[in-house]
Amino acid sequence: MRGFGKYLLWVYAGMALTFLMIPIVYTIIFSFNDSRRTNIIWRGFTFDNWTSVCDAQDVCPAFMNSIIVAGVSTVLATAMGTAIAIALVRYRFKFRQATTLLLFLPMATPEVVLGAGLAAQFLQLGVNKGLGTIIIAHTMFCISFVVVTVRARVAVLDPALEEAGRDLYGSPNQVFWRVTFPLLVPGIVAAALLSFALSFDDFIITNFNAGAAVTFPRFVYTAAARGIPAEANVIASAVFFLAIALVLATQIRGAIKRQQLAKAG
Amino acid sequence: MAFGAFQTAAPAATAATPASQRKSPIALWLLLPGILYLILFFVTPLFSLVITSFQEPVPGGFMGEYQNAFRFENYVTVVSTYFSHIGRSFVYAFLATFFALLLGYPIAYVIGVKLRPYPLWQSLALVILIAPFFISFLLRTIAWKQIFADEGFFVGILKSAQIIPADAYLTGTPFSVVFGLTYMFLPFMALPIYTTLEKLDLRYVEAGGDLYANPVTVFRTITFPLSLPGVISGTLLTFIPATGDYINASRDFLGSTETAMMGNVIEANFLVLQNFPAAAALSLILMMSILIIVSAYVKRSGTDDLL
Numbered sequence: 001m002r003g004f005g006k007y008l009l010w011v012y013a014g015m016a017l018t019f020l021m022i023p024i025v026y027t028i029i030f031s032f033n034d035s036r037r038t039n040i041i042w043r044g045f046t047f048d049n050w051t052s053v054c055d056a057q058d059v060c061p062a063f064m065n066s067i068i069v070a071g072v073s074t075v076l077a078t079a080m081g082t083a084i085a086i087a088l089v090r091y092r093f094k095f096r097q098a099t100t101l102l103l104f105l106p107m108a109t110p111e112v113v114l115g116a117g118l119a120a121q122f123l124q125l126g127v128n129k130g131l132g133t134i135i136i137a138h139t140m141f142c143i144s145f146v147v148v149t150v151r152a153r154v155a156v157l158d159p160a161l162e163e164a165g166r167d168l169y170g171s172p173n174q175v176f177w178r179v180t181f182p183l184l185v186p187g188i189v190a191a192a193l194l195s196f197a198l199s200f201d202d203f204i205i206t207n208f209n210a211g212a213a214v215t216f217p218r219f220v221y222t223a224a225a226r227g228i229p230a231e232a233n234v235i236a237s238a239v240f241f242l243a244i245a246l247v248l249a250t251q252i253r254g255a256i257k258r259q260q261l262a263k264a265g
Numbered sequence: 266m267a268f269g270a271f272q273t274a275a276p277a278a279t280a281a282t283p284a285s286q287r288k289s290p291i292a293l294w295l296l297l298p299g300i301l302y303l304i305l306f307f308v309t310p311l312f313s314l315v316i317t318s319f320q321e322p323v324p325g326g327f328m329g330e331y332q333n334a335f336r337f338e339n340y341v342t343v344v345s346t347y348f349s350h351i352g353r354s355f356v357y358a359f360l361a362t363f364f365a366l367l368l369g370y371p372i373a374y375v376i377g378v379k380l381r382p383y384p385l386w387q388s389l390a391l392v393i394l395i396a397p398f399f400i401s402f403l404l405r406t407i408a409w410k411q412i413f414a415d416e417g418f419f420v421g422i423l424k425s426a427q428i429i430p431a432d433a434y435l436t437g438t439p440f441s442v443v444f445g446l447t448y449m450f451l452p453f454m455a456l457p458i459y460t461t462l463e464k465l466d467l468r469y470v471e472a473g474g475d476l477y478a479n480p481v482t483v484f485r486t487i488t489f490p491l492s493l494p495g496v497i498s499g500t501l502l503t504f505i506p507a508t509g510d511y512i513n514a515s516r517d518f519l520g521s522t523e524t525a526m527m528g529n530v531i532e533a534n535f536l537v538l539q540n541f542p543a544a545a546a547l548s549l550i551l552m553m554s555i556l557i558i559v560s561a562y563v564k565r566s567g568t569d570d571l572l
Contacts, residue, residue, distance in 0.1 A: 009371060009374070009375060009379070010375065010379070012371050013371045013372045013374070013375035013376075016368045016369075016371060016372045016451075017372060017390065017393050017394070019368070019448070019451075020393060020394065020396070020397055020448075020451060020452070021393060021396070022408070022412070023397075023404075023405035023406075023408035023409055023412075023448070024396060024397065024400050024405065024408075026408040026411070026412065027400060027401075027404045027405060027407075027408050030408075040411055040414070079298075080298045080299035080302055081299060083294075083295040083296070083298065083299060084295065084296055084299040084300070086295055087291075087292045087295035087296045089286075090286060090287065090292075091286055091287055091288065091289055091291065091292035091295070092286045092287065092288045092292075093288070093292045093293070093296070099296065099300065102300065102303055102304075102307075102308070103303070105307070106303070106307050108501070108505055108555070108556070108559060109505075109552055109555075110505055110506060110508060110509025110510075110528070110551060110552070110555065111506065111509055112509040112511065112527070112528045112531050112532065112548060112551070113314075113509065113548045113549075113551060113552045114307070114310075116314065116531055116535055116544055116545065116548045117307075117310030117311050117313060117314045117548065118306060118310045119535060120310060120313040120314050120316075120317045120541060120545055121306075121309060121310040121313040123313075123317075123541065124313055124316070124317070136306055137306070139302070139306075140302065140303065140306040140307055143299055143302065143303060147299075197398055197399065201398070201401060201402060203402075203403060203512065204509075204510075204511070204512075204528070207532070207536070208532075208535065208536065216401070217401060217403055220401060220403040220404060220407075221403055221512075221517075224403065224407060224517040224518065225517045228404070228407060232401075232404065233404065236400050236401045236404050237400070239399065239400070239401075240396075240399045240400040243399035244392065244396060244399060247392055247395065247399075248392055251388040251389070251391065251392055252385070252388060254388065255384040255385045255387070255388040256384075256385070258384045259384050259385070262384075
């Protein structure tokens with residue numbers, strides 16, 4: 001390729017990435033808007049929304065609910081999912097096909113179906129919907145994602161390391177907790193972060209199983225009809241900055257390591 | 266990352282040598298809690314949906330009161346009532362998948378192949394690609410709504426440049442819904458493609474060039490086929506959630522009543538009208554159609570071993 005054509009791909013991909021960023025930047029900018037009732041038209045720059053986030057009605061309780069739901073379902077899903085991932089890679093058992101199918105299906109089912117199904121079940125059992133039912137629902141859809149993430153890590157684990165542990169007379173328990181588990185930690189952390197993010201941002205399944213409980217996405221959804229307060233943008237932006245800082249730190253560390261390795265090699 | 270979920274050549278996972286796999290009662294205890302959980306809260310709810318979908322109203326009962334029955338008519342009724350919604354869901358999801366592939370493949374290619382010599386830039390571009398996951402998708406959709414608003418500057422520019430007529434509007438149209446869906450699922454499309462392209466052995470591409478193939482032929486016969494697992498999982502990760510989505514098509518977001526999709530009618534029937542049987546029947550129709558489409562698609566692509 002020559003001339004302009006050479007750069008066409010770069011320009012195109014650059015534009016596509018910019019496209020991804022537009023609503024993010026928009027959301028962040030409007031967290032600084034001096035809005036009164038609705039946050040649609042730009043009225044000037046202010047820090048007020050940031051300094052008094054919880055003044056807006058219901059924003060902070062909704063945010064706290066989301067943190068609780070995401071926290072509890074992450075712990076539950078990560079524990080059960082990690083155990084399944086280890087079993088899938090390390091052990092032979094009957095019904096392996098059925099097990100993988102059972103793990104695959106929740107990811108291949110649209111969220112409305114998962115949400116409506118659980119809601120129908122709760123209805124038939126006469127369960128009152130609330131934070132508890134949201135946690136049950138979130139744990140359910142997070143398990144499969146945890147399995148996929150941790151499983152990739154277990155699979156690349158060198159069995160020789162565990163053999164070495166056994167050769168040194170470690171009991172199965174010791175080998176697991178001193179050798180296997182520490183090596184799995186990065187995978188487990190990645191899975192937990194993914195679960196947390198999925199749960200925190202889930203709306204569709206939540207909406208079917210929330211009853212009167214309001215999570216942050218539910219707050220935004222109901223507010224959308226009458227105008228979303230700038231404080232919601234503040235919370236979303238703050239969460240975004242925190243997550244991005246975390247990701248940037250790990251990515252840059254990894255990139256620098258790779259660069260050093262490339263130089264050394 | 267989990268975006269390899271649908272990947273066929275899950276690299277190391279399939280390479281797990283059977284020799285290192287043991288038989289042990291421990292396996293059962295590791296599997297039991299999670300599997301039991303999924304049976305209780307994923308499998309039985311599907312049966313609840315089946316039961317609900319055949320229910321009939323309690324004679325003389327209140328709104329939302331139903332009793333078990335075998336009313337197959339429920340299915341006939343929802344299909345005839347919501348025929349256009351069902352069609353719309355698949356058309357919009359198909360279009361969104363197509364556009365997301367058109368945008369996502371080049372992103373994945375640039376990050377996974379072109380940026381390979383520059384690890385730091387590669388990492389930064391990757392962060393931009395996953396950044397949307399960290400900020401509420403509802404607020405991002407609202408952002409588009411406001412950008413597209415009738416009195417917004419974007420529509421103003423288009424109008425003054427006479428790209429669109431002065432009385433035209435963008436929100437609430439099929440255009441804005443497909444646009445929103447494309448935007449929402451673009452990272453889901455690009456990330457799995459990126460993971461396969463990142464591992465692409467560039468020597469194959471060089472070999473193609475050495476054999477005097479032009480870049481288009483090289484792409485068509487070497488690069489693209491090798492990235493196919495990523496393309497398949499990306500298209501599934503886009504198409505499946507897009508068909509069931511009801512945010513973009515919602516009237517409070519980018520849609521209007523004329524753009525309502527299946528998700529919207531399922532939500533309305535379940536949560537507002539309390540017509541649980543209709544919602545359940547529609548959910549099952551949605552799930553079954555997706556399973557049929559997906560298995561046909563996967564079979565055609567010649568990859569059976571998902572996950």
